[in-house]
Amino acid sequence: MKIVVIGGSGLIGSKLVNKLSEQGHQAVAASPDSGVNTLTGQGLAEALRGASVVVDVSNSPSWEDSAVLNFFETSTRNLLTTEEAAGVGHHVALSVVGTDRLSESGYFRAKIAQEKLIQDSSIPYSIVHATQFFEFLKGLADISVVGGKVHLPHVLFQPMAAEDVASAVASVAVGPPVNGIVEIGGPEQFRVDDLVRRRLAALKDPREVIADPNALYSGAKISERTLVPGNNARLGSTRFETWLAQSAGKIPTAKSPAA
């Protein structure tokens, strides 16, 4: 199958392209780097010609409220219109567990808009809701700094390795469209502030992490179970300590907002 990976140069996208290629598929990485821009439409029709599946694992370069909303709305509209013309039979998108519970956040309002466009389109689809990536823990600290300290709520958290995210997305991409949401998560539960503290310690990052019941997550108030998936989630196998030992602080981190 020809499978186009939008955002194929990113953290998840690059792993996904490798996995699909290893399975014998024609996996095509598409992003501005390779001349495909979903915001402007540049190169999109050519990239999608003959594709059976499109997987969107792109992300907005800026997480400022209006920029991120414009990114996900415009790029998703362009993608779905071009997919319809090309006869693509399955649109897969990567989103976040709890997105519908996080509408106080500008970033998550943009993900909600992306999902609604997909659900309202005529293309059969699967939306994968993943928990936070281990690679994003430092980025989470970066967006949670108040007065030089990292403020995070002491709520449940079930993050996962980017490698396991890519495996799960690959499996959804080669399967039939579910026309709904598939949840994926990590094999263990933690508390947000505890795990970010452990990650920063491993990175020898001296910032103090404060357990703060009023701290926001990406601009939204959250409660005990906002970030954890339901009982039917597919769980990755990589445990945090194993990932930490493998990474030894050297593997790429998911980007924190440019805004």
Ligand SMILES: NC(=O)c1ccc[n+]([C@@H]2O[C@H](COP(=O)([O-])OP(=O)(O)OC[C@H]3O[C@@H](n4cnc5c(N)ncnc54)[C@H](OP(=O)(O)O)[C@@H]3O)[C@@H](O)[C@H]2O)c1
């Ligand atoms: N971080 C988390 O913990 C988490 C958890 C669950 C779900 N997610 C979701 O996972 C997805 C992927 O995240 P990631 O960390 O893998 O992203 P990433 O590493 O930041 O990669 C973003 C990708 O988007 C591409 N891109 C940017 N602008 C584009 C445009 N105009 N047209 C086409 N492609 C464009 C980039 O291409 P260039 O390299 O060419 O610029 C890059 O390949 C996001 O949608 C995010 O919401 C994240």
